[in-house]
């Protein structure tokens with residue numbers, strides 16, 4: 032079956048499962064521990080209702096928007112996900128081509144299986160570089176400077192991963208990279224031959240040995256001191272940390288629970304978005320990722336104040352199913368679904384999406400109770 036026959040993202044995931052080795056599919060699809068937060072990331076969207084307005088002229092609907100000064104085709108961008116060569120032999124190079132064709136933004140994972148330079152060489156496109164801070168600050172600094180030189184437009188600092196979450200599927204599978212896949216950005220820089228075996232998952236052992244667990248707010252300042260690029264903080268889930276992020280000079284905030292792969296029992300990202308947006312008060316853009324699978328999900332996040340959303344697994348499953356064409360199809364699906372949702376909601380532009388377009392579960396119950 033080709034990706035052109037698929038009509039939604041669940042079908043992409045199902046087909047990806049048949050195409051990938053179990054170890055790779057489980058790595059991409061799974062969350063941490065018993066996956067409460069993974070389910071919640073999706074379920075919380077289904078508890079938000081839409082409040083459409085009718086008899087609005089929607090003969091022309093424009094989903095384009097601006098993010099950090101970049102004009103893009105839609106407020107749907109691609110989150111960093113590691114090791115795309117586990118999904119397709121061309122890896123991140125194919126993903127990058129599809130994202131450029133869709134005219135949106137890619138965040139490249141620092142744990143990518145194609146190097147940041149290979150990805151940049153695919154041609155023009157707005158790309159941000161996601162950073163994990165290694166214990167070896169010299170290597171971390173080199174990564175940041177290489178990203179600048181290669182034309183990346185922002186650094187996305189992941190702040191929710193002092194250690195890798197307990198991904199039980201990876202533990203059971205004894206996750207190990209196949210010989211044709213490696214962490215290209217740090218190849219030759221880090222000595223990975225003598226790592227302590229701290230986990231049955233090679234990935235978790237890597238993170239245990241190499242990631243800097245001492246990372247703290249002072250290091251945000253350090254990062255800003257070594258780069259002129261804007262620094263976005265990815266992995267914020269509370270009002271308290273959102274305020275600290277603004278005080279630390281973050282250029283943007285990503286409300287994210289890492290696709291529910293880190294701490295289990297954190298809330299669905301969509302359920303904390305609005306309080307974070309209120310606390311930030313428009314000082315910097317607030318983005319969201321986690322569980323976005325439909326145009327209606329995108330619309331709901333924007334109505335609750337997001338300046339844009341990022342998708343993780345959907346692009347990887349697109350890649351697994353059909354390489355570059357699969358990722359293109361996934362992004363096209365988001366664009367089509369969002370435009371249809373906007374038309375049916377009586378909205379012609381992204382700027383017109385507002386809070387009155389959605390009703391949360393709490394508001395729904397309050398409305399019913401007030402009528403009793």
Ligand SMILES: Cc1cc2nc3c(=O)[nH]c(=O)nc-3n(C[C@H](O)[C@H](O)[C@H](O)COP(=O)(O)O)c2cc1C
Nearest residue numbers: 059110111112113140189289290321322342343344
């Ligand atoms: C397979 C996989 C690999 C990931 N790798 C990274 C990574 O290298 N860096 C990072 O900051 N986040 C990483 N993430 C988290 C994503 O950036 C994003 O937060 C998450 O996937 C969003 O949820 P979604 O998959 O439901 O769209 C990864 C997620 C997945 C599923």
Ligand SMILES: CCCCCCC(=O)C(=O)O
Nearest residue numbers: 113142234237238289292
């Ligand atoms: C040392 C490599 C760790 C890669 C982690 C990638 C990631 O964030 C994930 O969720 O998986």
